Amino acid sequence: MNQRSRKLLGAFLLVGSIGLWSALATWVYLALPEGLPGLVLIGFFIVAGMGWLLPAMAIIAWMARPDRG
Numbered sequence: 001m002n003q004r005s006r007k008l009l010g011a012f013l014l015v016g017s018i019g020l021w022s023a024l025a026t027w028v029y030l031a032l033p034e035g036l037p038g039l040v041l042i043g044f045f046i047v048a049g050m051g052w053l054l055p056a057m058a059i060i061a062w063m064a065r066p067d068r069g
Contacts (some may be wrong), residue, residue, distance in 0.1 A: 003064075003066065006062060014060075022052075
C-alpha cells in the first residue's frame with residue numbers, strides 16, 4: 001500500500017476511532033454513580049479527553065511511513 005492510500009484510509013480510521021472513543025467515554029460516564037467528587041470527575045474527563053491520542057498517534061505514524069522503494 002502506498003503512502004497516498006494509507007493517508008486516505010488513515011483519515012477514515014482517525015474519524016472512526018475518535019467517534020468510537022467518544023461513544024465509549026460517554027457510555028462510561030453514564031455508568032458512573034451520581035454524586036462523585038469533582039476531582040474524580042476531572043480525572044475522568046482528562047483521561048476521556050486525552051485517551052484518543054494514543055490510537056491517533058499510532059494511526060498517524062502508520063500513515064506517515066514512507067513507501068518501500
